[in-house]
Amino acid sequence: MESPLDDLTQYVILRDDLQTDGRSWPRGALIAQACHACVSVNSIFKSDPNVCRYTSLENLPHLRTVVLSVESETKLLDYYNILTANLVSSHLFTEQPENIVTCLATVPVEKSKIISNPKRCEAIEKIND
Structure with a gap:
């Protein structure tokens, strides 16, 4: 059964x-x-409409997450900056007490919306290359 929110995807x-x-x-x-x-x-970003929709009880069986990797902290920060510049809200997670940036x-x-706007999709496409 498809969810009406099938197009919502969280990227890690x-x-x-x-x-x-x-x-x-x-x-x-x-x-x-x-x-x-x-x-x-x-x-x-709990008040963001997409977060509210994605984490709603009716959508929980339909969560979609894509996990990608980058080669270094420098590349991770580059992608964070690209996402930020293209108005895609994200969070860099830092492991404590080691103070190591591990993922976003x-x-x-x-x-x-990502596919229709190549600039917003730039980070995701570059990571998949």
Whole structure:
């Protein structure tokens, strides 16, 4: 059964170098970072209409999240800046007390709006390349 909100998608971008470069974060720790980023962004932007729709009880069985990766903290910050410049609300999650920026999550975004506006989609398309 399709949800009327099928086009709402939340994007999570994780740093791939946290599993390489001698760091070797466990898979569970990386999954936790993605979870923390999603909870954080949905809490920070809780009055955003898309967050309200996406987290509504009737939509919970239909959540759609896309998880992507980037090679470094620098690339993650680049994508955060691109998203911000293109008015896509997102949150950078920083692991404490280590103060390590690990990932970002966007508010749920209507796919049709991203696809119809190449500039808003730039970060997502570049990450998929």
